[in-house]
Amino acid sequence: MKKIAVMTSGGDAPGMNAAIRAVVRTAIYNNVQVAGIRRGYQGMIEGDIFNMDTTSVSNIIQRGGTILKTARSKEFMTPEGRKKAFEQLKKHEVDGLVLIGGDGTFKGAHAFFGEHSLPAVGIPGTIDNDIAGTDYSLGFDTAVNTAVDAIDKIRDTAEAHDRMFIVEVMGRDAGYIALNSGIACGAEDILVPEKDTDFKSILKRISNDKRRKKLVNIIVVAEGDDFGGAEAVKAKILEHFPRIDVRATILGHIQRGGSPSYFDRVQASRMGYAAVNTLLKGTSQVMIGLENQQIICTPFENAIKEHAPLDMDMLEMAKILSS
Amino acid sequence: MKKIAVMTSGGDAPGMNAAIRAVVRTAIYNNVQVAGIRRGYQGMIEGDIFNMDTTSVSNIIQRGGTILKTARSKEFMTPEGRKKAFEQLKKHEVDGLVLIGGDGTFKGAHAFFGEHSLPAVGIPGTIDNDIAGTDYSLGFDTAVNTAVDAIDKIRDTAEAHDRMFIVEVMGRDAGYIALNSGIACGAEDILVPEKDTDFKSILKRISNDKRRKKLVNIIVVAEGDDFGGAEAVKAKILEHFPRIDVRATILGHIQRGGSPSYFDRVQASRMGYAAVNTLLKGTSQVMIGLENQQIICTPFENAIKEHAPLDMDMLEMAKILSS
Amino acid sequence: MKKIAVMTSGGDAPGMNAAIRAVVRTAIYNNVQVAGIRRGYQGMIEGDIFNMDTTSVSNIIQRGGTILKTARSKEFMTPEGRKKAFEQLKKHEVDGLVLIGGDGTFKGAHAFFGEHSLPAVGIPGTIDNDIAGTDYSLGFDTAVNTAVDAIDKIRDTAEAHDRMFIVEVMGRDAGYIALNSGIACGAEDILVPEKDTDFKSILKRISNDKRRKKLVNIIVVAEGDDFGGAEAVKAKILEHFPRIDVRATILGHIQRGGSPSYFDRVQASRMGYAAVNTLLKGTSQVMIGLENQQIICTPFENAIKEHAPLDMDMLEMAKILSS
Amino acid sequence: MKKIAVMTSGGDAPGMNAAIRAVVRTAIYNNVQVAGIRRGYQGMIEGDIFNMDTTSVSNIIQRGGTILKTARSKEFMTPEGRKKAFEQLKKHEVDGLVLIGGDGTFKGAHAFFGEHSLPAVGIPGTIDNDIAGTDYSLGFDTAVNTAVDAIDKIRDTAEAHDRMFIVEVMGRDAGYIALNSGIACGAEDILVPEKDTDFKSILKRISNDKRRKKLVNIIVVAEGDDFGGAEAVKAKILEHFPRIDVRATILGHIQRGGSPSYFDRVQASRMGYAAVNTLLKGTSQVMIGLENQQIICTPFENAIKEHAPLDMDMLEMAKILSS
Structure with missing residues (x-):
């Protein structure tokens, strides 16, 4: 050669x-x-x-x-x-x-x-x-760190205002970035394409939190989630809890770049x-x-085949650790 | 006391x-x-x-x-x-x-x-x-540094793909964050509320750049700009240059938080x-x-009175330095 | 329980x-x-x-x-x-x-x-x-990223001045931090406790670089290296090349902290x-x-037993990639 | 021209x-x-x-x-x-x-x-x-931010171990970097060339802190301070308080580089x-x-004349705010 x-x-x-x-x-x-x-x-x-x-x-x-x-x-x-x-x-x-x-x-x-x-x-x-x-x-490693760094910043505001943020991260039809950034930021819920979104349990958790005066602060959503991204999640939450202060934010292309x-x-x-x-x-x-x-x-x-299965136990763990 | x-x-x-x-x-x-x-x-x-x-x-x-x-x-x-x-x-x-x-x-x-x-x-x-x-x-100082850090990352992708990004930054009806982050990132155009957006000059510049095979990479838009934010700018550009690869991104609440x-x-x-x-x-x-x-x-x-005037010479300078 | x-x-x-x-x-x-x-x-x-x-x-x-x-x-x-x-x-x-x-x-x-x-x-x-x-x-992951971030900054100065830096990183008697931060920063040499330091080859490389007017910029040394740390390496280099502009820097405790x-x-x-x-x-x-x-x-x-062997092929690779 | x-x-x-x-x-x-x-x-x-x-x-x-x-x-x-x-x-x-x-x-x-x-x-x-x-x-702005970022990391370890750190920052014969990074990191003492170091007051403070079971955590020293840098300060403290866990760290050239x-x-x-x-x-x-x-x-x-006087009130303020 x-x-x-x-x-x-x-x-x-x-x-x-x-x-x-x-x-x-x-x-x-x-x-x-x-x-x-x-x-x-x-x-x-x-x-x-x-x-x-x-x-x-x-x-x-x-x-x-x-x-x-x-x-x-x-x-x-x-x-x-x-x-x-x-x-x-x-x-x-x-x-x-x-x-x-x-x-x-x-x-x-x-x-x-x-x-x-x-x-x-x-x-x-x-x-x-x-x-x-x-x-x-x-x-992948860099992208997750970038997402985590961004969500940490958002959490400052979420906590200062007792506000809920729905944060959409990249990953196309894979939930790896969402799962790992969600756990790393202590997100109260993580929505991934690999699992059907159980919206009832999200609503139930918000309802419970409201009762004990704590609000779910951060929900991380993979861009490929079946529910349709951060704006869709926000809209659905507002449908059920119209008075909640909730914002959607799409991290976007910052996740691709950087050292x-x-x-x-x-x-x-x-x-x-x-x-x-x-x-x-x-x-x-x-x-x-x-x-x-x-x-x-x-x-x-x-x-070129499909991606490996996501570790569903980690989704379960994420809920327990953010409670 | x-x-x-x-x-x-x-x-x-x-x-x-x-x-x-x-x-x-x-x-x-x-x-x-x-x-x-x-x-x-x-x-x-x-x-x-x-x-x-x-x-x-x-x-x-x-x-x-x-x-x-x-x-x-x-x-x-x-x-x-x-x-x-x-x-x-x-x-x-x-x-x-x-x-x-x-x-x-x-x-x-x-x-x-x-x-x-x-x-x-x-x-x-x-x-x-x-x-x-x-x-x-x-x-302010922290917020501009956060915006700059994010736009630096976006520029990596902009340059890798010869793609144009319209980046919307915070500041309500003030253009300070846009002006300073735009200069610091070498943005090719900066749209601020303090100045009527001259869209013809933006189009002209894109047209010139196309001719010499260089594309405007980054346009920074203040959220309070009269033209209506990143999505509006993107739509207008696509109206005139339908084949340009252009994306809008809203930095959002990451600009508020952080150390x-x-x-x-x-x-x-x-x-x-x-x-x-x-x-x-x-x-x-x-x-x-x-x-x-x-x-x-x-x-x-x-x-409680209005904010100080923006230094318009710096907008002019920004164009010269990014050319 | x-x-x-x-x-x-x-x-x-x-x-x-x-x-x-x-x-x-x-x-x-x-x-x-x-x-x-x-x-x-x-x-x-x-x-x-x-x-x-x-x-x-x-x-x-x-x-x-x-x-x-x-x-x-x-x-x-x-x-x-x-x-x-x-x-x-x-x-x-x-x-x-x-x-x-x-x-x-x-x-x-x-x-x-x-x-x-x-x-x-x-x-x-x-x-x-x-x-x-x-x-x-x-x-470990955070510590190596911190070391890499620091060495990236040092390289800016190293290149601006054509100056050599001997950077000492932590790790006690293990060379993992040195090996990984060294590769990640493109260090021209990496000295680890797991391998006897071959000072002759270091001197030879400096000598070769001098001939073609390029200087070795960064040598990463594990604190536990047999040769004795950054200051010892610097002294030895100066013994053989008294006119080289070489500095020793010990990254120290910044490597332990941080988010x-x-x-x-x-x-x-x-x-x-x-x-x-x-x-x-x-x-x-x-x-x-x-x-x-x-x-x-x-x-x-x-x-409590000893640590795993270091991948010596990666040391070899590091030299080839920084040449 | x-x-x-x-x-x-x-x-x-x-x-x-x-x-x-x-x-x-x-x-x-x-x-x-x-x-x-x-x-x-x-x-x-x-x-x-x-x-x-x-x-x-x-x-x-x-x-x-x-x-x-x-x-x-x-x-x-x-x-x-x-x-x-x-x-x-x-x-x-x-x-x-x-x-x-x-x-x-x-x-x-x-x-x-x-x-x-x-x-x-x-x-x-x-x-x-x-x-x-x-x-x-x-x-200057970048260098102080770099120093602050490093000292923040060191403080994590200082607090985890109740350990005192003497951190030496750059600035040649000027104390600007020391003063500003010291205030920004809540340093308990800041030693600058522009002021004769009053070591008695440092010792007194350590003594007071020991009495109420809190230890001075961070002392920032300008490299040009009359007392002679971090190692000299550490040695002097150990002379009077031989059982204190105190470390000296020199931030060094990381302060010059970076974006x-x-x-x-x-x-x-x-x-x-x-x-x-x-x-x-x-x-x-x-x-x-x-x-x-x-x-x-x-x-x-x-x-080419000498540098402007340091704001001595800020040194006084620094002590009050870190108490």
């Missing part, structure tokens, strides 16, 4: 830059050239490809976002688009790929490598932590390092994953 | 706890007893009043929110409510008051002291920084200290303020 | 308060009374024991330190001291114990329960992460919850641990 | 990058070319000068350190060195200078412009805030903007300053 290319795709996640750095430095250490592809598959199609050296990745390990930028590409969903992309890679003499992204990235890879032959290794990067084949995907936590930087470094070494050893069409703290490999076709 | 009472009122602001601490400790140092009133004027009416000593305020200087809680009180807007409040204060033998809050607090005080006689001193506490008679009100900055803690300490010393010197019915870094006093009736 | 007592012992660690909260709330949920013991074994001997209810632990999940305080106790190392402690527990009708602390805590417990009979469960809490029988001890990360809060909650449930199920004289993300139990006598 | 050059000199300070950005963008907006000089006066002598455009300063407003690097230069202290520097500037056709740094920077400028003629404007950048002719120098606060970014933007506009208006050999929030100009020879 003489030259590999690296790209990021899908939503950006903290730790992507640390992974890029690891890929570039590990490749160069092994006398392999590295090219960067800008804006994911779309940049691949357009040939937005440039050579990188060790200094290209100086001073980026601590930065959020991705220096390679990211984008969605409708064109790549067509065989013609993928053909163009492959031709660009050939033109740039790329004979190995490292793909950093979420399940959409690996779906794309699966289609691509069904048609064209090129060794590739993936690295899971999405704050939603919803990729099969790995216990962890880059960005990665040590954990995201270290795992990104390990995964980037492993990705290149895996390619060099001749293994490909796999995603690097983390299982019980160890680096493992999972074939691309398994990396 | 044998016993003073202290309360917080209006929206909570970082630094309120530091001010409470300074009031309590300064009073006790001067052999004056201190009572805390919970939940502002409403608690005053209800007699939610308790004795405080130096340990009541231990370990609170670094906390957001207010340990005395805060609330709005419709009852206090009536003469009957204010009479009840006064009787409660007499019952608790309070012969001096320290009021921490925003212009609503001082409006209430003005009505109260028009009917009842009791020495009182105010401390400006609101993140909006929109109180006349002082250069500074507690919480106060050194500046808020120091000014809160100075103001609380000055408030008690002012009362003890026999001056009252004034708000403590900060003018050119010096502590000053302003009569309550002047503390 | 009618009444359990909870205490913290040894060095404080972020997450201890979250664990206390979980213990108290879980016990009360199960109709078991809870007493708090202040200042660890010393407070146990002195009978510094008080009743706790659900509000005793309100609003502490996000705080560093420990509301139960902690202390060392020479008296507890004697049979007489332990006898006094046991009598105090009997006097307060305590029939179960939850001990939160490091290996010293469990050594003490081992001696105690060899002489006196009382069901007890331990929770590992030490930033050093050096306790056998668990993958994780509370405080716990989400991970520490969640694991503390799980461990505190599990500790009480374990006691109630009739299991005791064990430490709660985390193994592959699952809660496990380890007998006290195994919890 | 066709081309200006900008450089940073002396210790780095948060906000320097924001000032560089403002200088570059304002110049280009006014159709003036900009060159960057690396490593201060030493780089000027060596001709380490390069052209900058608006993208050279993209995405740096939020970064600590200085992209232009900084250095000390012995050679510039000689007339020969300054002559070389001037020749380099002429060679690069620089006809205006913006100098960002501390009093050493302006002393150098004073000597330089005594011998060579070139319009120049200065911007005060040093965390010590000890420059005459301005109320504020860039970096600048909003205040530093805004003032840096204003100062950089004003510096170029001042040059273009034909005024030079002045330092931009801030006086009562307004931008002012001070001749270089006045910018």
Whole structure:
């Protein structure tokens, strides 16, 4: 292998830059050239490809976002688009790929490598932590810490005013961010997509709290919850308790950015390092994953399956600990 | 003066706890007893009043929110409510008051002291920084830093995706938070209530940026802007540029909470200290303020007027520096 | 079981308060009374024991330190001291114990329960992460993030001045904090107690860097490294390169405090919850641990053994990634 | 004026990058070319000068350190060195200078412009805030917040262990950082260079605290204090109270780095903007300053005088509020 290319795709996640750095430095250490592809598959199609050296990745390990930028590409969903992309890679003499992204990235890879032959290794990067084949995907740790930091601030106001806040966090159709940020902030209720929302028990708890003059302060809602997000929950509560002081707040995109936590930087470094070494050893069409703290490999076709079940006992625990 | 009472009122602001601490400790140092009133004027009416000593305020200087809680009180807007409040204060033998809050607090005080006689001193506490008679009100410095921290994170995603974000910040009808957070984050446009929004120039800039393949990344909008907030701005931009990737995000209540900055803690300490010393010197019915870094006093009736003009040159500067 | 007592012992660690909260709330949920013991074994001997209810632990999940305080106790190392402690527990009708602390805590417990009979469960809490029988001890995640945040700041100056910094981090005789913060900050060298320091290779690297006009910027040293800490490393470097601009900085106690990360809060909650449930199920004289993300139990006598080996491959990786 | 050059000199300070950005963008907006000089006066002598455009300063407003690097230069202290520097500037056709740094920077400028003629404007950048002719120098706000954040963490441990910490902060021979961080953290004593340390009163207070079973927790010491820093204070306390658990900790270089606060970014933007506009208006050999929030100009020879007196009342207040 003489030259590999690296790209990021899908939503950006903290730790992507640390992974890029690891890929570039590990490749160069092994006398392999590295090219960067800008804006994911779309940049691949357009040939937005440039050579990188060790200094290209100086001073980026601590930065959020991705220096390679990211984008969605409708064109790549067509065989013609993928053909163009492959031709660009050939033109740039790329004979190995490292793909950093979420399940959409690996779906794309699966289609691509069904048609064209090129060794590739993936690295899971999405704050939603919803990729099969790995216990962890880059960005989750940082995203939960960011959500917790925000909810801690909101709680100051909630307590000062005896006000209830419905806080919506990210995670698409997965409840990991909601569950973990909810427990960490002592939320009185946590609504996740993995469990049908039992609104009666929420209303009952509010009713009990009112009786003993304490108000439920914080309810954390996953954006993918079946009940419909923070505004819907707020509306429903007001329907039953019209005089409660309740606010909905959507944390939004602050959860994607920011300097990665040590954990995201270290795992990104390990995964980037492993990705290149895996390619060099001749293994490909796999995603690097983390299982019980160890680096493992999972074939691309398994990396696109659904996410692991949520630990429902932790939801139960959260209620007991916030009572 | 044998016993003073202290309360917080209006929206909570970082630094309120530091001010409470300074009031309590300064009073006790001067052999004056201190009572805390919970939940502002409403608690005053209800007699939610308790004795405080130096340990009541231990370990609170670094906390957001207010340990005395805060609330709005419709009852206090009536003469009957204010009479009840006064009787409660007499019952608790309070012969001096320290009021921490925003212009609503001082409006209430003005009505109260028009009917009842009791020495009182105010401390400006609101993140909006929109109180006349002082250069500074507690919480502003922390709130702007919180907004900046959030927008920095959003910019990571904005740059990774070449996406435009319209970020709405707090400040009610004042543009201070928007102006300062916007400059600090290098926002390409800043919309404030103090200036009619010139949407044509915004569109023109986007158009120019598109031509040279750069996109305006961040527009900061004050919640009180005449154009109607982040969602309205986003809708209008999409009307003209339907294919732009633009998102609206409302930072919301995270801006109110959090551990106060050194500046808020120091000014809160100075103001609380000055408030008690002012009362003890026999001056009252004034708000403590900060003018050119010096502590000053302003009569309550002047503390309720409109806010100081925004520095329009800084808006101009912001555009030049983000170009 | 009618009444359990909870205490913290040894060095404080972020997450201890979250664990206390979980213990108290879980016990009360199960109709078991809870007493708090202040200042660890010393407070146990002195009978510094008080009743706790659900509000005793309100609003502490996000705080560093420990509301139960902690202390060392020479008296507890004697049979007489332990006898006094046991009598105090009997006097307060305590029939179960939850001990939160490091290996010293469990050594003490081992001696105690060899002489006196009382069901007890331990929770590992030490930033050093050096306790056998668990993958994780509370405080480590927060401590590494604190160290990383500090080293990121130092790197700003290191790069501005082309200056080398030798940064000493905590961890006693374990190199976990050094290894993880070093990788996360892109340190050019990491010195840990688990590996003999090869000073020649450090000197060689500096020499190589000088030749290509780049200087090693950051070397992270564990406080327990065989070479003797940051000052010793600095002195030795200056011996060989007298004209290098090199500074030593000891991060010190900032690494122990601060608001716990989400991970520490969640694991503390799980461990505190599990500790009480374990006691109630009739299991005791064990430490709660985390193994592959699952809660496990380890007998006290195994919890005091030496720490797990460091992953030496990660040291190798760190060098490659920082080159 | 066709081309200006900008450089940073002396210790780095948060906000320097924001000032560089403002200088570059304002110049280009006014159709003036900009060159960057690396490593201060030493780089000027060596001709380490390069052209900058608006993208050279993209995405740096939020970064600590200085992209232009900084250095000390012995050679510039000689007339020969300054002559070389001037020749380099002429060679690069620089006809205006913006100098960002501390009093050493302006002393150098004073000597330089005594011998060579070139319009120049200065911007005060040093965390010590000890420059005459301005109320504020860039970096101070961020540095105090960093110190406060660190001391907050240390207090967690101080309270958990009833341990006393002597914390040494930066500031050279000025006590501003010590005074403000000390008040903000509720330090029980604050030792500053501007006041002879009255050790008897410190001992007396410790003695009083011991009597009522409370220990002084935090003493903040300026590095320039006459008593000799944290270790000296600790030694002296142990001499009188050998059984007290007291630790010394030196915050060190973390205080210089980190992402600048909003205040530093805004003032840096204003100062950089004003510096170029001042040059273009034909005024030079002045330092931009801030006086009562307004931008002012001070001749270089006045910018090098001693620092403003410390507000001694605030030291008195600090003691009362921490009692």
